[in-house]
Amino acid sequence: xxxxxxxxxxxxxxxxxxxxxxxxxxxxxxxxxxxxxxxxxxxxxxxxxxxxxxxxxxxxxxxxxxxxxxxxxxxxxxxxxxxxxxxxxxxxxxxxxxxxxxxxxxxxxxxxxxxxxxxxxxxxxxxxxxxxxxxxxxxxxxxxxxxxxxxxxxxxxxxxxxxxx
Numbered sequence: 001x002x003x004x005x006x007x008x009x010x011x012x013x014x015x016x017x018x019x020x021x022x023x024x025x026x027x028x029x030x031x032x033x034x035x036x037x038x039x040x041x042x043x044x045x046x047x048x049x050x051x052x053x054x055x056x057x058x059x060x061x062x063x064x065x066x067x068x069x070x071x072x073x074x075x076x077x078x079x080x081x082x083x084x085x086x087x088x089x090x091x092x093x094x095x096x097x098x099x100x101x102x103x104x105x106x107x108x109x110x111x112x113x114x115x116x117x118x119x120x121x122x123x124x125x126x127x128x129x130x131x132x133x134x135x136x137x138x139x140x141x142x143x144x145x146x147x148x149x150x151x152x153x154x155x156x157x158x159x160x161x162x163x164x165x
Contacts, residue, residue, distance in 0.1 A: 142149050 030085070142152065
C-alpha cells in the first residue's frame with residue numbers, strides 16, 4: 001500500500017490522471033467541434049469587425065469631404081444674408097422715407113385746408129360782426145337824428161330802382 005500512496009502522491013500520477021480526464025472529456029464532449037465552432041465564430045467576428053472598420057473609414061472620408069467645404073459654404077451663406085439684409089434695410093428706409101413724405105404732404109394739405117376754413121370762418125364772423133355794428137350804428141344815428149330817417153328811406157328806394165329784377 002505504500003507503493004500506492006507513493007504513486008498517488010507523485011505528480012506524475014496526477015498528470016496522467018489529468019491527461020486521461022482531458023482525453024475522455026475531449027472524446028465524449030467533442031471539444032474539437034466546440035473549439036472549431038469558437039474559432040469560426042471568432043474568425044467571423046474578426047471579418048465583420050474589419051468590414052465595419054472599412055465601412056466606418058469610408059463614411060469618415062465621406063464626412064470629411066462634406067465637412068471640408070462647410071466653412072466656405074457658411075461664409076457664402078453669411079455673405080448672401082448680409083447682402084439681402086442690406087437690400088431689405090435700404091428698401092425699408094426708402095419706404096419709410098416715402099411714407100414720411102406722404103404724411104408730410106397730407107399734413108400740409110390738412111393744415112392749408114384748416115387754415116382756409118379758419119380764414120373763411122373769421123371772414124364770415126367779421127362780416128357778421130361788421131354788419132351788426134353797422135346796423136347798430138345806423139339805428140343809433142337814426143334814433144339820435146330822426147331827420148336822417150327819411151333821407152335813408154329815400155336812398156334805399158333809389159338803390160332799389162337801380163336794380164333790375
